[in-house]
Amino acid sequence: MARYKAVVSYDGSSYGGWQKQLNTTSIQEVIEQALAKMHKHDVAIVASGRTDAGVHAIAQVFHFDSEMKIQEKHWIKALNSLLPKDIRIQSVKQVTEAFHARFDAIGKRYDYLISNDILNPFKENYMAKDAHKLDVAYMQECATVLIGTHDFTSFTSNKIDPRKPRVKTITRLEVLQEKDHVHMIFEGNGFLRYMVRMLSQTLIEAGKHRITKADIKKMLEAKDKHACRYKAVPQGLYLVRVDYADDEEQN
Amino acid sequence: MARYKAVVSYDGSSYGGWQKQLNTTSIQEVIEQALAKMHKHDVAIVASGRTDAGVHAIAQVFHFDSEMKIQEKHWIKALNSLLPKDIRIQSVKQVTEAFHARFDAIGKRYDYLISNDILNPFKENYMAKDAHKLDVAYMQECATVLIGTHDFTSFTSNKIDPRKPRVKTITRLEVLQEKDHVHMIFEGNGFLRYMVRMLSQTLIEAGKHRITKADIKKMLEAKDKHACRYKAVPQGLYLVRVDYADDEEQN
Incomplete structure (x- = not known):
């Protein structure tokens, strides 16, 4: 065996x-x-x-x-x-x-993709779609609030087990404008249920100037499961990598 | 009305x-x-x-x-x-x-995509897959045989209406190596049934050095519906554009 x-x-x-x-x-x-x-x-x-x-x-x-x-x-x-x-x-x-x-997983990377091209039928299952032009520079600025070690209770499912720790470390959160879509990269030591999708939609709302960096800071600090009512659609989300100690290579 | x-x-x-x-x-x-x-x-x-x-x-x-x-x-x-x-x-x-x-259509463009990345599940419905590294320069050289006005009887379905003209003009046939796939572009005044897929697979076979430029010339000149037994899979094929006279813009 x-x-x-x-x-x-x-x-x-x-x-x-x-x-x-x-x-x-x-x-x-x-x-x-x-x-x-x-x-x-x-x-x-x-x-x-x-x-x-x-x-x-x-x-x-x-x-x-x-x-x-x-x-x-x-x-x-x-x-x-x-x-x-x-x-x-x-x-x-x-x-x-x-x-x-x-x-044994010590880290993960998730990517989130949002297309502005709402009439493109080929992206239907593979990206979120948003007709708004997102302010990517502002999204990146807002992301700085989230990078680091925080209690992410505000950005997870209501149904979370109360005994489980909700402190996680985000080591990288980049928001990139690609040719035909916005690309977000999340790296951290682990993510709570719905956390990446809730953070993604929160940043998308900031990218539309519906909420501010201060709002996001307040949401995070509230440590309240009702603080964030945003959750991005699943089709934009990709689990890109899982890291293990002494991993030489990873696909 | x-x-x-x-x-x-x-x-x-x-x-x-x-x-x-x-x-x-x-x-x-x-x-x-x-x-x-x-x-x-x-x-x-x-x-x-x-x-x-x-x-x-x-x-x-x-x-x-x-x-x-x-x-x-x-x-x-x-x-x-x-x-x-x-x-x-x-x-x-x-x-x-x-x-x-x-x-009223006076021209069309079709593109054909072939991925070398056979383990990629996201390309399944959107590209042909081929484990071989294709010789793109040779495919492009073979394509010159096909450009121009020819009777394409050898590159169409057996079931074609014998009264319909099978002379078509290909004005552009490019074979490009993109980052993760081979991209073929066909432009012409019209295409017969299965013609683009049969030409695509013929060029793919040349890209694997299974047939030569001379073989393709012979196939074309045979004007025989049994001359070409190749047909590429449908998922790699895209109708990209239809041209009309006095079209100012086209999506």
């Missing part, structure tokens, strides 16, 4: 999110089915964290245990031949038995 | 092509349903030409007749509010009664 760390890229458009649940197809379930077909028995996978319905991943990480002895390139080929085309395994590497995709 | 010329952009992934047919949803049918809702009676639309199942359009053109007096921006809003998000009307302009979207 050996433990494997896998990196997977997925287009979340057709799924009810990462986590298995009733009445919708989850990415976890589809990958576990592919593994079960290979193994002729159930194989559970554990991800670095969930992604919500419609959210995409460039490089989500999960681990699983297997008695099969297969070379990396054959793992990739075998799994991808059993998976739908919108879920693609990028790498499968043997790791020590102690490795845990969730507990 | 007035005639209108409309430009529409669509993601063809979920449709059985432009043209109405049994057992599949067509783009034509969906747009006609939206017009019928607005008009409270049937309204037929006529496109510049069909696109096949899975093929996309940046700017397909169609015409229709209407007794409704509406400003352009309201036509766009009203139709888009009734259409699914993967079909977006870009413009609606009143034209003379003599205008005909198919008969």
Whole structure:
């Protein structure tokens, strides 16, 4: 028996999110089915964290245990031949038995994309759309309030477990004007449920001059789950990377 | 009663092509349903030409007749509010009664995209995928054989109407290496059924050095519907533009 760390890229458009649940197809379930077909028995996978319905991943990480002895390139080929085309395994590497995709993650990067091109049908599932021209320089200035270590209670779901710590560190928050969209980059040691989407929409509202940098500071300092009523749509969100200690390379 | 010329952009992934047919949803049918809702009676639309199942359009053109007096921006809003998000009307302009979207078209541009990034789940419906590194310079050299006025019988569907002329003029055929894909641009006075996809795959085979420039010349000169057995997948194909005489602007 050996433990494997896998990196997977997925287009979340057709799924009810990462986590298995009733009445919708989850990415976890589809990958576990592919593994079960290979193994002729159930194989559970554990991800670095969930992604919500419609959210995409460039490089989500999960681990699983297997008695099969297969070379990396054959793992990739075998799994991808059993998976739908919108879920693609990028790498499968043997790791020590102690490795845990969730507990060992020390950092994550999420990107959020907003298109101004509201009549473009190709971006429908892949970017948020906003007819307003966003003030990217002001969004970047507002972002400075959020960078650093804070209690992000104001920027998470109401349903959060009260025993869980809500102090997180954002190490990088950039707002970039690309050719045909606005691109936000969030890096930190971890993110609470809905946190990236709530912060994204808050910055978008600032980009439309509907709220100010002072408003955002007040929201953050309130540490109140009712302080922020903004949440950006899922299709603009991408889990880009999960970092682990002594990671040499990451897809 | 007035005639209108409309430009529409669509993601063809979920449709059985432009043209109405049994057992599949067509783009034509969906747009006609939206017009019928607005008009409270049937309204037929006529496109510049069909696109096949899975093929996309940046700017397909169609015409229709209407007794409704509406400003352009309201036509766009009203139709888009009734259409699914993967079909977006870009413009609606009143034209003379003599205008005909198919008969008056004097030129078209189609683009074909091939990705080398076969593990990328986001390109699945939007590019052809090929694990080979294509020799783009050689593809461009082979393309010179095809530019100009030729009988393209070798590069069209078997089912073509024998009475229809198969002489077409390609005015531009470029093969470009973009950052993460190969991009082909076809411009001409018109294209036969499957012609762009058959030419695309022929050039792709040349890009893999499976056939030569001389083979392509022989295929073209054969004027034989069995001469070319290549046809690229539909998801890489985009109808980019339809040209009309005295067009000032085109979306």
